[in-house]
Amino acid sequence: MNLTQMVRSVYPNLTPYTCSLxxxxxxxxxxxxxxxxxxxxxxxxxxxxxxxxxxxxMQQALTQLNLYxxxxxxxxxxxxxxxxxVQPQNVILSNGADEMIILVAQTFLEPEDExxxxxxxxxxxxxxxNLMGAKPVFSPMKEDxxxxxDGALQKITDKTKVIFLCNPNNPTGTVIPADExxxxxxxxxxxxxxxxxxxxxxxxxxxxxxxxxxxTRDFANVFVIRTFSKVYSLAAARIGYGIxxxxxxxxxxxxxxxxxxxxxxxxxxxxxxxDAEHVAASRQNNAIGKKLLCxxxxxxxxxxxxxxxxFVCVDTGRDGKAVFDRLxxxxxxxxxxxxxxxxxxxxxxxxxxxxxxxFVAAFKEVMQESDLPTIKN
Ligand code: PMP
Numbered sequence: 466m467n468l469t470q471m472v473r474s475v476y477p478n479l480t481p482y483t484c485s486l487x488x489x490x491x492x493x494x495x496x497x498x499x500x501x502x503x504x505x506x507x508x509x510x511x512x513x514x515x516x517x518x519x520x521x522x523m524q525q526a527l528t529q530l531n532l533y534x535x536x537x538x539x540x541x542x543x544x545x546x547x548x549x550x551v552q553p554q555n556v557i558l559s560n561g562a563d564e565m566i567i568l569v570a571q572t573f574l575e576p577e578d579e580x581x582x583x584x585x586x587x588x589x590x591x592x593x594x595n596l597m598g599a600k601p602v603f604s605p606m607k608e609d610x611x612x613x614x615d616g617a618l619q620k621i622t623d624k625t626k627v628i629f630l631c632n633p634n635n636p637t638g639t640v641i642p643a644d645e646x647x648x649x650x651x652x653x654x655x656x657x658x659x660x661x662x663x664x665x666x667x668x669x670x671x672x673x674x675x676x677x678x679x680x681t682r683d684f685a686n687v688f689v690i691r692t693f694s695k696v697y698s699l700a701a702a703r704i705g706y707g708i709x710x711x712x713x714x715x716x717x718x719x720x721x722x723x724x725x726x727x728x729x730x731x732x733x734x735x736x737x738x739x740d741a742e743h744v745a746a747s748r749q750n751n752a753i754g755k756k757l758l759c760x761x762x763x764x765x766x767x768x769x770x771x772x773x774x775x776f777v778c779v780d781t782g783r784d785g786k787a788v789f790d791r792l793x794x795x796x797x798x799x800x801x802x803x804x805x806x807x808x809x810x811x812x813x814x815x816x817x818x819x820x821x822x823x824f825v826a827a828f829k830e831v832m833q834e835s836d837l838p839t840i841k842n
Contacts, residue, residue: 494798517740545738661689750818781811
């Protein structure tokens with residue numbers, strides 16, 4: 466059997482999900498580092514854990530694991546629709562936002578198509594484009610590392626099928642103001658789909674941000690992606706959703722596997738949507754942690770990007786990998802950004818207040834070490 470001849474022609478462009486230190490579950494991180502205490506600040510997870518209401522609902526769902534889940538997740542669709550002011554047929558569930566990105570790619574991208582992806586953006590847009598054998602076309606970032614919408618417009622050709630945007634953007638945390646996004650969408654040809662990934666939506670409350678669900682009412686070619694992994698703290702349950710006009714949602718539904726979202730995830734999501742207090746507590750924890758981080762960066766004279774998400778991207782002015790290693794020795798795992806050409810930057814997720822206090826103390830210590838190589842992005 467010659468596997469190299471058997472796999473699809475896109476195979477050379479696909480990479481398995483990496484399992485570097487920053488990608489490991491926390492118990493495996495502890496093992497790898499030989500440490501008892503490890504702070505995982507590399508995944509933009511919610512440190513508060515799921516809502517107690519969601520935990521109770523998921524425990525209840527366990528007793529029915531012999532039964533297949535609802536295929537569409539009707540109860541969850543109804544609740545999301547009510548909350549977002551759309552109809553249930555405008556909503557579709559997925560196995561995390563990750564799967565929704567793949568479903569969109571599978572629905573729309575042919576090998577001859579082009580997908581525009583901002584240069585510094587979540588990696589799964591590229592992975593899904595490659596999966597379909599379509600051509601990724603990178604659009605530039607602005608000087609301040611915001612997404613350059615004019616730059617994206619200039620990349621549109623008659624082969625463009627999809628434009629991926631992330632708002633707030635991962636890994637920068639920056640937002641595209643709502644008025645700019647609306648003006649942009651109005652200039653995008655109607656046969657080009659604009660996918661707006663709002664995984665961090667619930668953390669954003671400034672800098673002109675507004676959800677693009679509003680845009681889906683006016684533009685048939687806008688599709689919004691959300692997740693329960695972040696503010697709702699259900700990352701391991703794997704549930705996300707998309708919002709768009711009925712025809713668009715129906716098209717993606719043709720590709721969706723029959724039981725892509727399990728019943729535990731559906732029960733957890735449903736209960737989470739009813740726990741506004743937990744969302745408020747998560748946002749508050751995030752605001753406190755983010756302030757602690759940013760105050761520390763100010764104190765150290767470091768440049769960082771103003772974030773509307775649950776992480777901050779900071780330019781350490783040193784070799785990011787070296788800073789990463791020294792933080793890891795102390796039990797703090799963050800994310801390097803050298804893959805995006807940001808060799809001196811790190812992305813740090815917001816943990817609990819006490820975790821962030823411990824982190825800033827360790828970070829200050831590391832930054833004082835005089836043998837750290839200084840570099841510029
Ligand atoms: N989109 C963005 C921008 C993300 O940062 C992430 C998670 N890191 C996802 C999608 C995937 O989230 P999920 O856990 O829902 O698959």
